[in-house]
Amino acid sequence: MLLFVLKRLGVMLLTALCLTFVVFWLTNLEPNLEKLAKEQANARMTDEQVESWLEGHGYRRPLLLRYGEWVGGVVQGDLGTSSVFRKPVAEIVGERLGYTGWLMFWVMVVMVPSALLIGVLAGMREGSRTDRTLSTFSIASTATPEYVSGVILVVLFASSRGGLSPIFLERGTLLKGVATSATDSITFENFALPVATMALYGMGYIARMTRASMAEVMTAQYIRTARLKGVSFPSIVIRHALRNALIAPFTVIMLQFPWLLTGVVIVETLFNYKGFGWTLVQAASNNDIELLLSCSIVAVLVVLVTQLISDVGYVWLNPRIRVR
Amino acid sequence: MEPLSWGGILSGILVAFWPVWAGLAVIFAGSYAARRHLGLYGKLFSSPIGLIGLALVLFWALTALFAPQIAPFAPLEQIAALKNKVPGTPVPDSGGLYYLLGGDNLARDVFSRMVWGSQSVLIIAPAATLIAFMAGIILGLPAGYFGGRLDTALSFLANLVLAFPVILLFYLLVTPEIAREPMVSLGGLGLSLPQMMAAVLFLFPLVFVVMLLRTRFGRRPAQLAPRLGLALVVGLWAYFGLAFNADPLGVLYMDPFLLNIFVSVVFVNSPTVFRIVRGLTMDIKTRDYVSAAQTRGEGPWYIMLWEILPNARGPLIVDFCLRIGYTTILFGTLGFFGLGISPESPTWGMTINEGRRLLSVYPHAAIAPAVALMSLVLGLNLLADGLREQSLKD
Numbered sequence: 001m002l003l004f005v006l007k008r009l010g011v012m013l014l015t016a017l018c019l020t021f022v023v024f025w026l027t028n029l030e031p032n033l034e035k036l037a038k039e040q041a042n043a044r045m046t047d048e049q050v051e052s053w054l055e056g057h058g059y060r061r062p063l064l065l066r067y068g069e070w071v072g073g074v075v076q077g078d079l080g081t082s083s084v085f086r087k088p089v090a091e092i093v094g095e096r097l098g099y100t101g102w103l104m105f106w107v108m109v110v111m112v113p114s115a116l117l118i119g120v121l122a123g124m125r126e127g128s129r130t131d132r133t134l135s136t137f138s139i140a141s142t143a144t145p146e147y148v149s150g151v152i153l154v155v156l157f158a159s160s161r162g163g164l165s166p167i168f169l170e171r172g173t174l175l176k177g178v179a180t181s182a183t184d185s186i187t188f189e190n191f192a193l194p195v196a197t198m199a200l201y202g203m204g205y206i207a208r209m210t211r212a213s214m215a216e217v218m219t220a221q222y223i224r225t226a227r228l229k230g231v232s233f234p235s236i237v238i239r240h241a242l243r244n245a246l247i248a249p250f251t252v253i254m255l256q257f258p259w260l261l262t263g264v265v266i267v268e269t270l271f272n273y274k275g276f277g278w279t280l281v282q283a284a285s286n287n288d289i290e291l292l293l294s295c296s297i298v299a300v301l302v303v304l305v306t307q308l309i310s311d312v313g314y315v316w317l318n319p320r321i322r323v324r
Numbered sequence: 325m326e327p328l329s330w331g332g333i334l335s336g337i338l339v340a341f342w343p344v345w346a347g348l349a350v351i352f353a354g355s356y357a358a359r360r361h362l363g364l365y366g367k368l369f370s371s372p373i374g375l376i377g378l379a380l381v382l383f384w385a386l387t388a389l390f391a392p393q394i395a396p397f398a399p400l401e402q403i404a405a406l407k408n409k410v411p412g413t414p415v416p417d418s419g420g421l422y423y424l425l426g427g428d429n430l431a432r433d434v435f436s437r438m439v440w441g442s443q444s445v446l447i448i449a450p451a452a453t454l455i456a457f458m459a460g461i462i463l464g465l466p467a468g469y470f471g472g473r474l475d476t477a478l479s480f481l482a483n484l485v486l487a488f489p490v491i492l493l494f495y496l497l498v499t500p501e502i503a504r505e506p507m508v509s510l511g512g513l514g515l516s517l518p519q520m521m522a523a524v525l526f527l528f529p530l531v532f533v534v535m536l537l538r539t540r541f542g543r544r545p546a547q548l549a550p551r552l553g554l555a556l557v558v559g560l561w562a563y564f565g566l567a568f569n570a571d572p573l574g575v576l577y578m579d580p581f582l583l584n585i586f587v588s589v590v591f592v593n594s595p596t597v598f599r600i601v602r603g604l605t606m607d608i609k610t611r612d613y614v615s616a617a618q619t620r621g622e623g624p625w626y627i628m629l630w631e632i633l634p635n636a637r638g639p640l641i642v643d644f645c646l647r648i649g650y651t652t653i654l655f656g657t658l659g660f661f662g663l664g665i666s667p668e669s670p671t672w673g674m675t676i677n678e679g680r681r682l683l684s685v686y687p688h689a690a691i692a693p694a695v696a697l698m699s700l701v702l703g704l705n706l707l708a709d710g711l712r713e714q715s716l717k718d
């Protein structure tokens with residue numbers, strides 16, 4: 001087991017190095033450097049001035065050398081300075097990640113239990129009417145990306161001209177369509193819509209996986225034995241089926257994190273919530289190279305760590321798999 | 325003229341879509357009559373879910389086809405008096421035309437833009453998915469069949485791409501500078517990064533077709549030569565035209581921005597297809613008919629393409645439907661972040677992005693493309709579900 005984890009860690013480190021190098025190379029492409037020089041010094045520089053500025057600031061040294069220096073800095077905890085926010089990158093990323101952490105926390109709190117419940121209820125009696133209704137709901141939810149469900153939810157709950165608000169209220173809206181104030185204090189009014197938007201898209205997928213796994217477990221021999229023994233149906237589901245049915249969804253939930261990353265970027269842009277995703281968009285659209293690089297390390301690490309946890313967790317939860 | 329009521333708007337939209345209803349009726353009547361001879365597609369008619377999905381997908385396909393007949397206005401036509409007007413507002417001096425779903429903040433018809441927007445997505449999403457599938461198949465078959473070092477190397481590369489956060493890749497890759505700036509020059513031809521990626525990715529369909537022909541007719545050179553020649557001429561023509569914009573006839577051409585988006589979407593999708601094909605191949609290669617072909621002395625590529633691939637078609641067809649839906653979502657995501665083709669193009673993602681700024685006051689401009697995108701993806705997912713159900717019954 002230890003060897004397995006170590007091997008996985010090694011591959012993970014190699015992947016991280018490869019990916020950050022690709023990001024480093026893409027952010028340091030010629031047009032980006034030219035833009036950076038013009039932003040930092042003078043927008044109307046001639047080509048020679050741009051060249052000498054880049055030369056003077058060390059951007060003309062070999063790419064591998066600069067990448068090595070950057071990795072060295074990262075290892076020592078020095079992430080550089082943001083050219084847009086004029087602050088150390090580590091400070092910005094840390095603060096924004098905190099905000100996104102809250103968003104993720106509430107999304108998980110809403111998404112995972114409801115998805116598991118839907119999946120178990122649907123998979124418990126395969127082919128029943130409950131199953132068909134819930135399965136169609138899950139398919140519909142996977143077909144609705146965040147930028148679609150977000151728009152629909154805002155119109156339903158946070159539009160003064162349409163949706164439900166004019167029916168129930170004289171003026172104002174039921175919920176807020178902007179979550180900027182949630183960075184100070186989270187309330188139901190300003191946080192319900194972003195959380196619901198993100199939870200909806202991920203929910204369907206987890207629910208479908210849970211349903212498939214539950215349906216498979218329900219056909220197993222030991223469930224039939226329990227039924228023939230006269231154990232009641234709820235007790236079969238809760239005591240016998242559930243434990244084995246939840247192994248597969250665990251992996252799926254873990255692998256959802258990278259998907260949530262795209263969701264975070266979309267939702268934070270849509271609701272103007274100034275977390276990590278919003279920062280990534282700002283860094284990318286303002287050519288803030290060092291901030292973008294650090295955002296990409298975080299993004300890559302999230303993906304790799306969740307992959308590792310899902311692999312290790314799967315082996316640990318499922319005693320039938322023995323790693324040599 | 326009076327503005328239309330909600331009932332009037334609905335009937336107006338239903339009437340505007342008449343070519344689609346006619347087309348749907350013809351296709352469904354024809355397919356239903358011939359359903360026993362149509363294989364998997366014919367079996368869909370016994371699955372209500374799959375049928376609803378098929379109807380939704382066909383609806384948008386026909387809308388894209390008949391867009392000039394359906395849309396009352398051109399996608400960029402502005403009528404200044406109708407800026408941000410509510411759905412059902414009559415157009416002055418037009419002889420009974422309405423802005424059925426209202427006007428956007430540049431006074432364009434939301435309904436017409438939604439109809440025009442279906443064209444780009446219904447061309448790009450299936451085409452990008454198809455190329456991603458060919459790349460995934462060409463790489464996944466040998467990885468699963470031979471295993472060993474080749475498999476380790478290809479799987480590592482696939483996992484590398486999969487670990488790359490999609491949104492970050494899009495932000496780094498889909499920028500005007502990268503689309504335009506030449507990176508390397510090859511024989512006097514400046515190649516940008518997307519063109520280099522296209523040079524690799526567009527090679528896979530060509531290799532796929534050539535290998536398919538070579539393995540099928542390898543022992544009959546008389547039949548092989550003309551087919552191979554034709555495939556190479558057409559394939560290389562399309563290859564140079566689309567990837568390098570170097571079509572000698574000047575017919576095939578891809579806008580650099582479009583190429584950039586297209587290549588990014590293919591790049592993101594192909595590793596997943598690779599993993600699926602690899603897994604299926606590893607499962608199927610232990611079957612008896614593969615051993616029989618090996619004993620017969622068939623070459624490995626013949627076995628992969630003509631023994632393993634046809635037997636893996638069920639899961640692949642289902643995944644193909646799902647993946648077109650996923651590609652549609654990706655394409656919309658790009659548009660949502662303003663990374664689309666060109667700022668004026670009426671793609672759904674970009675229209676949602678423009679409309680969302682005024683969402684709380686004028687909700688209609690963003691809702692129409694949002695519902696359109698959702699219904700297309702839902703249709704594809706339901707179709708995939710129906711196909712899966714039917715193919716499992718065999």
